[in-house]
Every structure is written in structure tokens, then in C-alpha cells.
Amino acid sequence: MTPENTPIVKAKDVMHKGIVSIDGMATAREAAAQMRSEKVSSLLVKKRHSDDAWGILVVQDFIKGVIIAGRSPEEVHVYEIMTKPVITVPADMDIRYVARLIYRAGIRRAPVEEGGNLIGMISLSSLILTNELF
Numbered sequence: 001m002t003p004e005n006t007p008i009v010k011a012k013d014v015m016h017k018g019i020v021s022i023d024g025m026a027t028a029r030e031a032a033a034q035m036r037s038e039k040v041s042s043l044l045v046k047k048r049h050s051d052d053a054w055g056i057l058v059v060q061d062f063i064k065g066v067i068i069a070g071r072s073p074e075e076v077h078v079y080e081i082m083t084k085p086v087i088t089v090p091a092d093m094d095i096r097y098v099a100r101l102i103y104r105a106g107i108r109r110a111p112v113e114e115g116g117n118l119i120g121m122i123s124l125s126s127l128i129l130t131n132e133l134f
């Protein structure tokens with residue numbers, strides 16, 4: 001099959017469909033407990049209102065904002081250590097461009113957006129593990 005005939009694999013084809021979210025007022029301890037129970041390495045931080053932006057909380061945020069800073073996880077709120085605004089990926093974006101965007105932005109995962117709604121999460125590992133690439 002030539003490159004011209006290769007079907008385009010889109011972000012929505014390889015994303016994880018579940019998104020786990022948390023309120024920004026939750027503590028770091030509550031967020032870590034939720035990540036453990038849901039078996040995820042990131043949490044989407046809910047918008048406070050319709051004009052607000054989504055945030056994301058990843059393991060590295062705990063390391064930088066709690067462990068290295070020497071702060072108590074009971075006293076640190078998610079909004080203090082999260083990344084905001086979050087970079088989102090259009091559901092119909094070709095995964096070659098998704099990979100380039102994620103790599104150049106220096107991130108490991110991004111929510112997938114369709115019609116103004118977040119419908120899934122895509123990560124570098126989901127791009128690598130897809131059968132269409134290798």
C-alpha cells in the first residue's frame with residue numbers, strides 16, 4: 001500500500017474514551033487518591049464557569065508542587081499545582097500532527113475535543129501502541 005492510499009488515522013481512533021475529572025478546590029491528597037482508584041496518571045480539572053478554561057493535573061505536578069516544595073498534600077489545592085489552560089487536540093486531527101503537537105508542546109497527553117466537548121484523552125503511549133503506526 002502506498003502512502004497516498006494509506007487511510008488517515010485520527011485522534012479519536014486511538015484515544016482513551018474515559019476522562020476522569022476533579023474540582024480545582026480538591027486537595028492534592030484527594031486527587032492522588034482518585035488517580036489511584038481510577039488507575040489514571042492525569043485528571044482533567046473542571047471549569048469553574050462556562051468562560052473558564054480546562055486544567056490538567058499530572059504526576060509531575062505533584063512532584064514539583066508538593067514533594068519538591070516540601071508541602072503537605074492536605075494543604076495544597078489542585079488549582080495551585082495544575083497546568084492551565086490545557087492543550088486540546090481536535091478529534092479529527094491526523095495522528096501524525098497530534099504526535100508533532102504533543103512532542104513540540106513538551107507534554108505527554110492531551111484531551112481530545114469534538115464540538116466543544118472533551119470526548120477522550122490521547123497520550124504519547126497511545127500513539128505508539130496503535131497498530132496503524134507500526
